[in-house]
Amino acid sequence: MEIDFKNIKVIGFDADDTLWVNETYFREAEKEFAKLLSKYETPNKIDQELFKKEIGNLPLYGYGVKAFVLSMVESALELSNHGVSTKTIEAILNIGKDMLNKPVDLLEGVEMVLKTLSKKYRLILATKGDLLDQERKLEKSGLNDYFHHIEVLSDKKEANYSKLLKHLEIKPSEFLMVGNSLKSDVLPLVNIGAHAIHVPFHTTWAHEQVTEDEKNGKAYKTLNALTDILNLLN
Template sequence: MNKGYKNIKVIGFDADDTLWINETYFREAEIEFGNILSQYETLNKIDQELFKMEIRNLPLYGYGVKAFTLSMVESALELSNHNVSPKTIEAILNIGKDMLNKPVELLDGVEDVLKALSKKYRLILATKGDLLDQERKLEKSGLTNYFHHIEVLSDKKEDNYSKLLNHLDIKPSEFLMIGNSLKSDVLPLVNIKAHAVHVPFHTTWEHEQVTEKETNGKDYKTIKSLRDLLELMN
């Protein structure tokens, strides 16, 4: 075991792109959206404007497929100068519905890792997004029973994590967070003196990317696969 983890009692897991595939579906949806609106703008411009709209709407809509769908509709209206047809709006709404109906595809080794760690540690799920959608994915995943607590956060900043740990009576020094996003799952924990392990996913939303300057000097581990966590904790 890594000597820095000897006091760990609780391990938190991110959900999307840590336990199951998620961002891949958003990339596919963006391509489909671009094709639908290609008569109005270039694909690159459509992608840029959609991202700007998502960021603008984050304080209002939060994260998740529903927020993304609303941003697609608003972007379509702007990009078309409000000339987009009702049929096109319907097609955009169907992109969102298709995303919500996607199967939950677990990443390699997820259940084996949770099963092994749950014998020694208390496990919690700490994710952000739309509550109904995250509950749906968790139910489909078959992983619910491995977690002592499940929390869907509006955001994943230092204050959100501090409130969660206080609520569950967990000391930061006894908590380890596992996730694919440096911005959401790693740096906030390091900053409140908890522990974190980064498990990169091959696709990362632009909003979740961080600079080398932001990670410089930060104390966290990076592993290639969730399976490597077992070796780290043994």
């Protein structure tokens, strides 16, 4: 399906795993967590229980490292029948602190893409997660000046995007969203009449995966790399 991008005036970018590495650190943390709880359950069972806990806690804690740490602590208590040691709880907290202190590793070509597109389009950052952590990562990234507006959303559903575009007085037909998640960065935009480009990352959180039926008939573009967007729009 051919998609016409000629009316685009504003481009939104996701942050985690679109501009910089993020999900990789969660996968590493899950392995460390499984090691800490290895005397109570198998790695597969620990992963399953942690994921269920994360999903169950989303309405309360939202997204991000802090929510992840709280879910790890709760899972540790339940998996150990409340027998986990305070030393292990401290180790879990340290996993979270280590994640928050990770360097911001930009994906290939990110700054070149933003620098080039900012000359022609208004760019905004639309990401979800913990506000303080996202602000910290953006500051470390050195990308702040390329964006006209920065929004940390509690979630990325159709209503969230509609509210954001209305607030910024952006017509959906003139807006393009770029991100690695079909569930969060692509399909909600297509459903409200905006445009979207999917740039897959090599690992995706299970919660962000979608079915073939959900993708069927949806008009969006998939690129192998973020830098390919320059050939598409220029």
